[in-house]
Amino acid sequence: MTRTAFITGASRGIGAAVARRLAEDGWNLALTCEKNTDLLEQLADSLRARYGVTICTRTMDVADPLQCEQAAAEAKEYLGPIHALINNAGVCHMGLLTELSVEEWDRIMKVNLYAAFYMCRALVPDMVRRRAGAVVNISSVWGNVGASCEAAYSAAKAGLNGLTRALAKELAPSGITVNAIACGVIDTDMNKCLSPEELKTLYAEIPAGRPGAPEEAAQLVWQVLNSPAYLTGQIIGLDGGWT
Numbered sequence: 001m002t003r004t005a006f007i008t009g010a011s012r013g014i015g016a017a018v019a020r021r022l023a024e025d026g027w028n029l030a031l032t033c034e035k036n037t038d039l040l041e042q043l044a045d046s047l048r049a050r051y052g053v054t055i056c057t058r059t060m061d062v063a064d065p066l067q068c069e070q071a072a073a074e075a076k077e078y079l080g081p082i083h084a085l086i087n088n089a090g091v092c093h094m095g096l097l098t099e100l101s102v103e104e105w106d107r108i109m110k111v112n113l114y115a116a117f118y119m120c121r122a123l124v125p126d127m128v129r130r131r132a133g134a135v136v137n138i139s140s141v142w143g144n145v146g147a148s149c150e151a152a153y154s155a156a157k158a159g160l161n162g163l164t165r166a167l168a169k170e171l172a173p174s175g176i177t178v179n180a181i182a183c184g185v186i187d188t189d190m191n192k193c194l195s196p197e198e199l200k201t202l203y204a205e206i207p208a209g210r211p212g213a214p215e216e217a218a219q220l221v222w223q224v225l226n227s228p229a230y231l232t233g234q235i236i237g238l239d240g241g242w243t
Contacts, residue, residue: 004028004079005225006072006123008062008115009089011036013188014138016043017214018086021222023047028054030075030082034061034089054079062089062115063107072122081130084225085123087116087160088138092153092190105152112156116163124167128174135171136221137164137180139235141243144182157182161235168233177232179224184239187211208240 005022009015011033019029020043029047033040037059044055056078060067076082091111093104116137127133142150143157161180168178185191185202191211194202203210220238224231237243 002026002028003083004030004075004081005084005086006030006032006075006082006119007086007088008032008119009034011040011043013190014183014186014214014217015086015088017218018088018221019043019047021215021218022225023051023053023055025222026051026053027084028079030056030058030071030079032058032060032062032071032089034059062118063110065114065118065121068115068118069122072119076123076126081126082123083127083132084134084136085119086136086138086221087119089115090138090190092150094149094193096149097151100152108152109156109159112153113159113163116160120163120167124171124176127176128171131175133176134225135164135167135176135178136224137161137178138217138221139164139180139182141182141184141237141239144235144237145243164235165233172232175229177224177227177229179232179234179236181217181220181224182235182237182239183212183217184237184242185211186217186238187213206240206242208242210240212238212240 005027010019010031040057044057058071139160140157142154143161146154164180
C-alpha cells in the first residue's frame with residue numbers, strides 16, 4: 001500500500017530532508033511552505049522525476065487555521081487518505097524577553113505550537129475513522145530544558161511536547177501514534193543568525209562535536225514512522241549528546 005504524508009515547512013532544512021527520505025521509500029506527499037514557493041516546487045519536481053511519487057504543494061501560513069483546513073482538504077482530495085502528519089514548520093527569535101513584542105510572541109507561538117494543533121484538528125479525524133495514522137512533531141531540546149534569550153521559542157516547544165504526550169494518550173485507543181523529535185543544533189538556515197565564532201563555541205559544547213544534519217533528522221522521522229505502534233507519546237532527543 002502506498003502511504004501519504006503531509007509535511008509543513010517542507011521547502012528546505014529538515015522538512016525538505018524528510019520529504020526526500022519518504023519519497024525514496026515511495027510515499028506520496030503533500031508539501032507546504034510559507035514563502036519559498038520556488039524552492040518547494042523545485043523539490044517537488046525533483047522527487048516526482050526521481051521516485052515517481054505523487055506530490056501536491058501549497059504556499060500557506062500555518063498560523064492561519066482556515067488555511068490549514070483548506071490545505072488538508074486539498075491534500076486529501078488530491079492524494080487520498082493521509083497516513084502521517086509531520087508538523088515541522090517553525091520560527092525562532094533570539095533576544096531578551098523584555099525586548100520581545102507581543103506580536104513576536106504571538107507569531108512564535110502560532111507557528112511553533114498552534115499550527116500543530118490546527119493541522120492535527122484538520123487531519124486526525126480521518127485517522128480516527130480509519131483507526132490508523134501517525135503524527136510526528138519536530139520539537140527542540142529547548143522545549144525540554146529552556147534556552148536563555150529564547151523564551152518564546154522554548155515555551156512554544158515545551159507546549160508542543162505537552163501536546164504530543166497528551167494527544168498520544170487520547171489517540172492510542174484509535175491506533176494512532178503521536179511522537180516528537182527534540183532536535184539539538186541541526187545545520188539549517190535557522191542558525192544563520194549566529195556568527196562563525198558563535199557557531200564554533202556552540203559546537204564545542206556538543207559531545208559529538210558538530211551539528212546534526214537535516215538528513216539525520218529525516219532518517220529518525222522515517223524510523224519513527226516505521227516503528228512498532230507501541231512507540232507513542234515519546235519526546236525523542238536528537239542532539240549529539242548535548243542535553
